Amino acid sequence: MDWKFETAGPTGECKAFGVNLFKYSWRDCGETAIVTDPRHGAEKVFHVYEVEIDGVVRRVAGGEFSNSVFGVYLPAD
Template structure:
C-alpha cells in the first residue's frame, strides 16, 4: 500500500496498481449467489465488466469481515454504469453502487458521462473472472 498526494494505492499479488476510492462514496445494495444480479435494469453478469483500476474497502454486511472490492463499469445500450463488486466466497458476490446516485445536476451518478468513463479504453483491460 502506498500513498501519494493524499491518494492511497494498493498493489495486487500480480502487480496491478489500484487507486483506493472513498468507501463512503458507495453503498451496499445486494448479495448475489451464482451469476445473476440485476442492477440498472439488466443482469450485470450478462455484460462485459471493464476494470477501472480503482477499488473500495468495505465490510461484509452480514459478518463484518473486511474486503477490497474492485470498481467496474458496464455499457448498456450505449450508457456506461459504474458499480463495485467482488466475491465474499465462491460464487457469493457483493455489490455496491455510488452513494449519492442523484447528483446536484439531476443525473444518476451510477450512469457515467462519456468523458468520465473508462469504457472507450477497454482494450487490454481485464474482463471480470468467473
C-alpha cells in the first residue's frame, strides 16, 4: 500500500481528519509502512494503526521522525 504524508508535529499534537489523533485510542494493526520523511527525504518504517473517530475506523501510519517530532501518513488510495 502507498502512503501519503499528512502532517507532522510535536508528539501528542498531530491532527488528521479534523481532530487531534492523540485524543483517540490507536490499535496496532501488526503491519508496517515504508514512508519518506518529507523534509529530509530519509526512508522510515512506521507502524500502521487503526483509529476510530466518530464511529469511523481510519488507518494511519505513524512514528517519530526525531525526538518528540511525530509524523502521520494516510493511505494514498
